[in-house]
Every structure is written in C-alpha cells, then in structure tokens.
Amino acid sequence: MLSASKMLTRSTAAGGSLRSATAAVCIASQRWASNMQCRLAARPIGLPKDSDWKFTEEPIPEAKTDGDVVVKTLALSIDPAMRGWMNDARSYLPPVQIDEVMRAGGVGKVVSSKNPKFTVGSHVSGSWGVQEYAYMPKEIQSTIGLTNIDMKLGNVSQWLNPLGMPGMTAYFGLLDVCGPVKAGETIVVSAASGAVGQTVGQVAKARGLRVVGIAGGAEKCAFAVNELGFDACIDYKSGPKAVSKGLSEHCPKGVDIFFDNVGGEILDTVMTRLRRNARIAICGAISQYNNTTAVEGPANYLSLLVNRAKMQGFIVFDYAPRYMEGIQEISQLIKEGKFISKEHVESGGVKAFPAVLNKLFAGENFGKLVLKIADE
Amino acid sequence: MLSASKMLTRSTAAGGSLRSATAAVCIASQRWASNMQCRLAARPIGLPKDSDWKFTEEPIPEAKTDGDVVVKTLALSIDPAMRGWMNDARSYLPPVQIDEVMRAGGVGKVVSSKNPKFTVGSHVSGSWGVQEYAYMPKEIQSTIGLTNIDMKLGNVSQWLNPLGMPGMTAYFGLLDVCGPVKAGETIVVSAASGAVGQTVGQVAKARGLRVVGIAGGAEKCAFAVNELGFDACIDYKSGPKAVSKGLSEHCPKGVDIFFDNVGGEILDTVMTRLRRNARIAICGAISQYNNTTAVEGPANYLSLLVNRAKMQGFIVFDYAPRYMEGIQEISQLIKEGKFISKEHVESGGVKAFPAVLNKLFAGENFGKLVLKIADE
Numbered sequence: 001m002l003s004a005s006k007m008l009t010r011s012t013a014a015g016g017s018l019r020s021a022t023a024a025v026c027i028a029s030q031r032w033a034s035n036m037q038c039r040l041a042a043r044p045i046g047l048p049k050d051s052d053w054k055f056t057e058e059p060i061p062e063a064k065t066d067g068d069v070v071v072k073t074l075a076l077s078i079d080p081a082m083r084g085w086m087n088d089a090r091s092y093l094p095p096v097q098i099d100e101v102m103r104a105g106g107v108g109k110v111v112s113s114k115n116p117k118f119t120v121g122s123h124v125s126g127s128w129g130v131q132e133y134a135y136m137p138k139e140i141q142s143t144i145g146l147t148n149i150d151m152k153l154g155n156v157s158q159w160l161n162p163l164g165m166p167g168m169t170a171y172f173g174l175l176d177v178c179g180p181v182k183a184g185e186t187i188v189v190s191a192a193s194g195a196v197g198q199t200v201g202q203v204a205k206a207r208g209l210r211v212v213g214i215a216g217g218a219e220k221c222a223f224a225v226n227e228l229g230f231d232a233c234i235d236y237k238s239g240p241k242a243v244s245k246g247l248s249e250h251c252p253k254g255v256d257i258f259f260d261n262v263g264g265e266i267l268d269t270v271m272t273r274l275r276r277n278a279r280i281a282i283c284g285a286i287s288q289y290n291n292t293t294a295v296e297g298p299a300n301y302l303s304l305l306v307n308r309a310k311m312q313g314f315i316v317f318d319y320a321p322r323y324m325e326g327i328q329e330i331s332q333l334i335k336e337g338k339f340i341s342k343e344h345v346e347s348g349g350v351k352a353f354p355a356v357l358n359k360l361f362a363g364e365n366f367g368k369l370v371l372k373i374a375d376e
Numbered sequence: 377m378l379s380a381s382k383m384l385t386r387s388t389a390a391g392g393s394l395r396s397a398t399a400a401v402c403i404a405s406q407r408w409a410s411n412m413q414c415r416l417a418a419r420p421i422g423l424p425k426d427s428d429w430k431f432t433e434e435p436i437p438e439a440k441t442d443g444d445v446v447v448k449t450l451a452l453s454i455d456p457a458m459r460g461w462m463n464d465a466r467s468y469l470p471p472v473q474i475d476e477v478m479r480a481g482g483v484g485k486v487v488s489s490k491n492p493k494f495t496v497g498s499h500v501s502g503s504w505g506v507q508e509y510a511y512m513p514k515e516i517q518s519t520i521g522l523t524n525i526d527m528k529l530g531n532v533s534q535w536l537n538p539l540g541m542p543g544m545t546a547y548f549g550l551l552d553v554c555g556p557v558k559a560g561e562t563i564v565v566s567a568a569s570g571a572v573g574q575t576v577g578q579v580a581k582a583r584g585l586r587v588v589g590i591a592g593g594a595e596k597c598a599f600a601v602n603e604l605g606f607d608a609c610i611d612y613k614s615g616p617k618a619v620s621k622g623l624s625e626h627c628p629k630g631v632d633i634f635f636d637n638v639g640g641e642i643l644d645t646v647m648t649r650l651r652r653n654a655r656i657a658i659c660g661a662i663s664q665y666n667n668t669t670a671v672e673g674p675a676n677y678l679s680l681l682v683n684r685a686k687m688q689g690f691i692v693f694d695y696a697p698r699y700m701e702g703i704q705e706i707s708q709l710i711k712e713g714k715f716i717s718k719e720h721v722e723s724g725g726v727k728a729f730p731a732v733l734n735k736l737f738a739g740e741n742f743g744k745l746v747l748k749i750a751d752e
Contacts, residue, residue, distance in 0.1 A: 084682075091682045268673065282681045297644065297673030305658045305689030306460075306468045313681030 035060050036350040037101050038130035043088055046292045047361060052086075053102075053354045060133050063112040067138025069146065070112035071124055073131065074376065075345070076353070077105040077160040078360055078369040079195070080261070083289040092315045101129040102353070107149065107159045108134070109376060115141075123149050125159055130353050132373060145320065153331040157343040161368040162330045166195030169283060169316040170259075171326035174200050177314045178257045178279040183208025185256035186275075188247070190266050192233055193220040193342065195368035196283060199330065200259045201230050202339050209257075212250045214243060214266060216363050223366070227340060236266060243269045257281070263288045264296050271300035278309035290361055342367030349373050411436050412726040413477050413507035419464055422668045423737060428462075429478075429730045436509050439488040443514025445522065446488035447500055449507065450752065451721070452729070453481040453536040454736055454745040455571070456637070459665040468691045477505040478729070483525065483535045484510070485752060491517075499525050501535055506729050508749060521696065529707040533719040537744040538706045542571035545659060545692040546635075547702035550576050553690045554633045554655040559584025561632035562651075564623070566642050568609055569596040569718065571744035572659060575706065576635045577606050578715050585633075588626045590619060590642060592739050599742070603716060612642060619645045633657075639664045640672050647676035654685035666737055718743030725749050 034057040041054040061070050085096050085103050096103050105127045110118050115138065118124060126146035128134035136146060154163045161167060173196075175181060187204045191197045192213025201211045201224065213224040213233035221233035234246030243266055247255070254275035260267050263285025271280075288295045304311060319326075333339035344365040346356045349372075356371050410433040417430040437446050461472050461479050472479050481503045486494050491514065494500060502522035504510035512522060530539045537543060549572075551557060563580045567573045568589025577587045577600065589600040589609035597609035610622030619642055623631070630651035636643050639661025647656075664671045680687060695702075709715035720741040722732045725748075732747050 092684075263678075282677070284681070285678055288678070295675045295678060297675040297677050299671045299673035301673050301677070301687070302639075302658070302661055302664070302671060302689070304687060305660070306466075306691070308468075308688075308690050308694060310686050310688035311677070311680060312684075312686035313678070314684050315682070318684060 033060060034058065035131055035133040037132070038350050038353045039099055039101050040086060040096050042098065044083075044086055047290045047358060048083070048086065048354065050354055055351065061112075061135035063114040063135075065137060066114050067141075068112075068114045069110060069118045069124075069136045069141065071106075071108035071126075071128060071134045071136065071146075072111045073106045073108045073128070073134065073373040075107050075156050075160060075373055076130060076371045077165060078346075078353075078356055078365075078371055079105070079165070080284050080286045080289060080360060082357060083361070092317070101131050103127055104130045104353075105145075105160065105165050106134075106373075107156045107164075118146065118148065123151050123159075125149050125164060130350055132350055145317070153327065154334065157345060157368070157370050158334070158341055160370050161195055161343050162199050162334070162339065162341045163327050165316055166368055167199045167330055168319060168323050168326050170196045170199035171203060171330065172316065172319040172322065173259060173281040173283050173314055174203055174257075176319070177281040177312050178259065181207055181209060181257065184210070186210045186212065186251050186253060187257040187259060188212045188214065188251065188255050188270055189259040189261075190214045190270075191261035191284075191286065192224045192230065193228070193367060194261060194365075196261055197259075198224075198228055198340075198342060198367070201228055202333070203330070204257075205229050206333060206338060210251075212247075214246070214262070220366060223342070227342070244272070247273045254278075259283060260285070262286055268296070268298045268300050271298055271303045274303050274307040274309045276307050276309075278307055280309065280311040282311060282313040286361070343370050344368065345370045345372050347372050409436060410434065411507055411509040413505070414726050414729045415475055415477050416462060416472050418474065420462055423666045423734060424459070424462065424730065426730055431727065437488075437511035439490040439511075441513065442490050443517075444488075444490045445486055445494045445500075445512045445517065447482075447484035447502075447504060447510045447512065447522075448487045449482050449484045449504070449510065449749040451483050451532050451536060451749055452506060452747045453541060454722075454729075454732055454741075454747055455481070455541070456660050456662045456665060456736060458733060459737070468693070477507050479503055480506045480729075481521075481536065481541050482510075482749070483532045483540075494522065494524065499527050499535075501525050501540060506726055508726055521693070529703065530710065533721060533744070533746050534710070534717055536746050537571055537719050538575050538710070538715065538717045539703050541692055542744055543575045543706055544695060544699050544702050546572045546575035547579060547706065548692065548695040548698065549635060549657045549659050549690055550579055550633075552695070553657040553688050554635065557583055557585060557633065560586070562586045562588065562627050562629060563633040563635060564588045564590065564627065564631050564646055565635040565637070566590045566646075567637035567660075567662065568600045568606065569604075569743060570637060570741075572637055573635075574600075574604055574718060574743070577604055578709070579706070580633075581605050582709060582714060586627075588623075590622070590638070596742060599718070603718070620648070623649045630654075635659060636661070638662055644672070644674045644676050647674055647679045650679050650683040650685045652683050652685075654683055656680075656685065656687040658687060658689040662737070719746050720744065721746045721748050723748050
C-alpha cells in the first residue's frame with residue numbers, strides 16, 4: 001500500500017545528490033478543507049493493531065486569539081519512543097490519552113498566526129501530533145516545543161533527523177551522558193543506520209573515536225561503513241553469536257562507550273566486552289517495546305562493577321536549552337560534506353501512520369523514518 | 377562448632393561499652409611453631425564446599441632480605457567479594473589460583489621486619505590472605521596494600537570494618553559514585569546492617585539524608601533504626617511484596633540514591649521507585665554470587681531511561697590514595713559518639729574459614745563478619 005521513497009541526503013559540497021521525496025501526498029479533493037487526525041482508540045497490547053487507532057476530521061483551524069498559531073504539517077517523525085507514550089504508565093511524559101491526537105514531532109509551515117514570534121510562511125518544528133493542521137494557543141507552545149527552524153541549515157527531513165530530536169539525542173547522549181569522549185576510544189552503537197545511530201557514529205568519527213556499529217542486515221552494515229564512514233559494522237542477523245564474534249574482531253581492546261538503542265540480547269552481549277571506566281548510554285530498547293512478557297534485564301550487569309562502568313539513561317528534552325550547540329556542530333559538518341543523513345520517507349499522509357509505525361518495529365525502515373504529510 | 381562472639385563497638389564518648397571479642401583462639405600446642413594456611417583446592421560450583429579447600433602448615437617465616445616484613449594475623453575480614461575471587465574469570469583482580477593461599481584482608485602485627493616503614497610491634501592491614509603468618513617481600517607489599525594503621529583511631533575489628541575496606545567502600549561509593557549527595561535526599565541501602573550498609577547509612581545520616589535500609593529479619597531492622605539511627609528499615613523477609621510495600625510507605629517521594637549490595641529482586645524492585653536523576657551504586661550482588669544459573673538482570677532497567685538515572689559500578693581499591701579522607705571523617709564520627717559499628721566476630725582461626733565464609737552467604741552474620749585468628 002505504501003510506496004517508500006528512500007532518500008539519501010548528502011551535502012552538495014561533498015558531490016552528492018540532493019533529492020526530495022517525490023511521492024505526492026494523496027489528499028482526496030472532498031476533504032481538502034478538513035484536518036485529518038489520527039487518535040489513540042485503545043491501549044495496545046504488544047504491537048499496535050489497526051483497532052488501536054481511529055481517524056477524525058475537523059475543520060481546518062484558524063488563529064483567533066492573541067498568541068495563536070496554526071501550522072500545516074509537512075512531515076512527521078516516526079520514533080520508537082512513540083510506543084512508550086501509548087502505555088498508561090508513569091514516564092517522562094504523560095501518556096497519550098484515549099481519544100487524544102497521537103503525539104508526534106513534526107515540521108510544518110505557519111499558515112495562520114496571531115503571534116509575532118511565528119510568522120505566516122515560516123517553518124517550525126514541534127510535537128503537535130499526527131494531524132494535518134495543528135492549532136496551538138500560546139499556553140501550549142512551549143510544552144509542545146514549538147520552535148522556528150532555519151531551512152538554510154537543512155531540508156524538512158533533516159530537521160526531523162540530524163537537526164531534530166534524533167540528532168539531538170545522539171549529540172547530547174554521546175557528548176554529555178558518555179562524555180568526555182577521547183580520540184582513540186572505541187564506541188559501539190546499536191541500530192547503527194537508524195536515526196540516532198547514524199548521527200552518533202558520525203559525530204564520534206569527527207571526534208576521532210573508533211566507531212563500530214551493530215545493525216540488521218548486510219545492506220545496513222555496508223551503508224554504515226561505506227557511506228557513514230564507520231570503522232566496522234556487525235550484522236546481528238548474520239548468524240549465531242554474530243555480535244559476540246563481531247565484537248571480538250572489531251573491538252579487540254574492548255568497548256569504552258556503548259550507545260544502546262536496542263536493549264535485550266545485544267545490550268547483554270556488549271556488557272561482556274566493557275573496558276574499565278566504560279559508559280553505556282541507555283537511549284532506547286526497541287527490542288523490548290512490544291514485549292507482552294517482562295523486559296529482559298541485562299544479566300551481565302555486574303560487568304559494571306568489575307569495570308567501574310556506568311549505565312545511564314537520559315531524555316533528549318532535558319537538553320532543549322542547549323539544542324543550538326548540537327544544531328550548529330552538525331549543520332557545520334553537513335556544510336563541510338563530512339556528514340550525511342539518510343531518511344526513509346513514507347508517503348500516504350496521516351492515514352498511513354499506523355502502518356508506518358509498525359514498519360519501524362519490524363525494522364523495515366532503512367534510515368530515519370519520516371512520514372510525509374504534505375508538500376509546502 | 378563455632379562460637380560466635382557478637383561485638384557491638386560504640387564510642388565510649390557516647391556512653392557505650394567497648395568490649396573486645398573474648399573467645400580465645402585454639403592453637404593446639406603441637407603446632408605452635410607452624411603457620412596454618414587455607415588454600416583453594418578446587419573452583420566451587422555454587423556455594424563453596426569443604427572439598428574446595430585444603431589446609432597446609434609451613435614453618436613460621438622470618439624477614440631475611442632488605443625490605444621483608446612478616447606479619448602475625450590477628451583477624452581477617454570475611455567479605456562477599458571473596459566468592460568472585462574464587463572464579464576463573466576476568467575481573468578487577470586476578471582469580472585466586474588453585475593451591476594458592478585464599479585472598480583475604482586482615483589486620484596484624486609486625487613480628488619480623490627488615491623494612492624501616494613497618495617496625496616490629498606495629499599494626500598493619502593488607503590482603504595477605506587466610507594464614508596465621510604472612511611473609512611479604514618488598515615487591516608485593518603495595519599489591520597487597522600493606523599499610524600502617526593507628527590503633528588510637530579504632531580497634532582491630534573496626535580497622536576491618538568502618539576504617540577498613542567495607543567502610544571505604546561505603547564512603548566513596550556514597551560520596552563519589554552517588555555524589556554529590558544533598559541533605560533531604562532519600563537513600564535506600566540494601567544489606568543495611570551489614571559491613572558496608574551500616575557505614576553508608578550513618579555517613580548519609582550525618583550528611584542530612586533520609587536513610588531507609590533493607591535487611592533480612594526484624595532483629596537486623598530494629599538494629600538499623602534503633603542503634604544506627606536509620607529513619608526506617610524494610611524487612612524483606614516479612615512477607616510477599618515486602619520491599620515494594622515498604623518503599624511506598626517509607627520513600628513516598630521515591631528514591632534518589634540506591635546503594636545496592638544485594639542485586640536480584642531487591643534491585644529490580646527499587647528500580648521501580650527511582651526519582652529523576654537517581655543514582656544507583658552497584659557495590660555488590662550477594663544474592664547472585666552462588667548462582668549456578670544465569671544472574672538475574674534488572675528487568676526494570678529502563679527506569680534509568682525515563683528517570684535520567686545512572687547505575688554505576690565501582691571498586692574500592694581505586695580509592696586507595698584517598699582512604700585517609702574516609703578514615704578521618706569516620707574516626708571523627710566515632711570519637712564524637714555519632715557512629716557505631718557492629719562486628720560479628722567468629723573464633724576458630726584459619727581452620728574455621730570455610731564454615732564462616734558460608735555463614736556470610738546464608739546471611740547468618742549480624743554485622744561485619746570477622747574471623748579472629750590470634751590474640752595480640
């Protein structure tokens with residue numbers, strides 16, 4: 001049903017091609033004037049099903065009161081963290097409520113405004129959710145993280161990837177949670193070709209670290225090494241004990257930093273290879289998010305003790321006041337041709353959201369998963 | 377077989393009594409001139425058995441070459457870490473080899489010396505192992521951690537407890553690994569009445585923290601609250617979900633610091649109660665050391681992520697250059713009557729070592745477990 005348009009964005013300075021996703025968004029003419037929204041209908045057990053979602057259509061909103069902003073969504077970020085937001089559990093953000101528009105980060109264009117900070121025609125990012133248009137009164141704009149973005153620094157997809165939440169997650173997880181990083185240290189990053197992994201690896205390379213990825217499949221591994229410039233990438237699907245063997249081969253001195261997006265068996269295996277004073281950033285655990293049984297804890301956690309190592313969790317939103325540091329460094333690397341980003345852009349608009357989300361959990365995306373909602 | 381002499385040491389300034397262990401050491405007259413040693417005979421599977429040990433007798437050594445020191449052991453520290461040293465596995469110290477004298481920390485008196493740093497008659501501590509006399513040529517003295525100790529600051533048992541390795545473990549684990557600590561924060565410490573736990577709790581109280589212990593049995597819990605001054609202590613043996621219920625009751629705002637000596641289910645339960653920016657010190661995991669199946673990993677480790685929390689391992693020996701900081705603060709608290717230490721002193725000498733070690737794993741000790749080897 002979904003036609004994927006895989007987009008490789010490379011700085012033109014590096015001689016690469018800059019293509020935009022070409023698939024047109026299907027908006028049937030009978031609903032041109034409506035705002036399609038995807039809402040949570042039920043709390044999923046395991047992998048989300050179609051019946052966990054419902055769609056509503058509302059009139060396109062307008063800015064009325066002082067401070068109001070209305071944004072037209074251009075594209076949405078499809079993230080592993082979404083699965084957690086759907087559970088009725090205490091977490092770093094309140095759960096999405098039943099009947100509420102599903103939370104999602106997006107990039108859009110201001111189409112109606114009574115707020116001088118956000119002028120009509122300008123581009124913004126923020127977590128306004130899975131809908132074609134978002135009405136945002138002043139009081140919710142900071143909660144949602146509504147921010148002006150500079151399209152000279154990157155295109156729509158890049159603002160959802162290296163310059164957006166995944167990029168900032170990578171940047172601060174690497175340099176703050178695992179910092180200080182030292183040239184010559186060995187870093188392992190799981191989900192290496194994914195949104196966060198690609199930025200972690202490239203920023204680490206720029207700082208002189210040895211970078212070893214873990215990814216699923218030969219194609220993703222070849223991309224990490226040949227396109228992203230990783231020193232090596234281990235295909236965890238390539239056979240029994242692939243991760244363990246790969247770590248022996250590619251991290252002969254052990255692992256100084258592990259940036260984990262996956263959890264489960266991969267985390268447990270990397271723990272057996274820690275060097276003294278190793279740091280593990282717990283960024284995510286996509287292998288565990290749809291478990292209906294208990295999460296697998298890392299049985300080898302006592303490796304932390306013998307190696308004086310730490311394992312630390314973090315939430316990117318805590319770094320919001322410092323995002324400009326990350327945006328500046330990464331956009332500079334892009335400009336210099338030292339950084340590429342790969343987005344996997346799906347078309348189909350808001351209606352396609354449930355299926356696209358499940359592609360993420362099936363590992364069917366290759367690069368940062370983006371759902372295109374509309375052209376400019 | 378073993379007569380336990382439980383010793384409660386309290387500063388006389390606080391009006392308490394200062395008693396020394398009274399049980400005489402049985403040295404049969406036929407071996408008065410020999411050095412009894414306990415050696416590792418086989419690598420244990422699960423709980424160590426009698427056949428994993430063997431005893432040897434050698435002539436009492438003498439200092440011969442420049443730098444040599446010979447120490448008569450007065451008492452040995454019986455520690456959970458010993459179980460790990462017996463495994464043939466990569467760790468922070470090399471494994472004890474088969475036929476080697478079992479590693480143990482001790483306090484003793486110099487009886488023969490060709491080293492001006494360690495004069496005959498002075499007291500020392502170090503890891504010279506389970507033997508009545510230890511011959512230490514100069515080249516191994518720093519590896520063993522041979523150090524002069526000041527008996528005005530504490531008695532033999534105290535030099536194996538708050539002023540020794542457990543005390544330093546507590547002090548640096550709390551103030552460095554979990555630091556900075558802030559008055560008003562809530563700390564939970566497992567094995568609360570044990571060697572490390574009692575110092576963690578009392579140093580934390582002295583710094584203004586709310587201290588909640590976890591211990592096995594009503595007697596240990598009452599001791600933690602009534603003698604050590606903890607705010608509360610949860611008896612994990614008192615019924616199903618005792619820890620979970622106890623944490624709800626005694627840590628209503630959640631847990632800022634967890635100092636874990638136990639691992640397993642207790643670690644996993646405390647993880648569900650972490651506050652934002654919580655710190656977990658992984659000091660030990662006595663519940664897991666004799667497992668013949670895989671270690672239980674903390675299934676709730678993703679709590680680290682949502683709470684921006686860290687879990688960090690550490691090894692006390694790394695802090696050796698800073699031990700004097702801890703010794704000064706703790707001995708000052710003892711002097712002011714603000715700190716008590718509880719040692720559980722077993723007699724029986726070197727021959728009793730295997731049985732006394734297993735008491736530790738059975739949780740039968742109450743306070744820091746010490747094996748008395750000889751009178752002064």
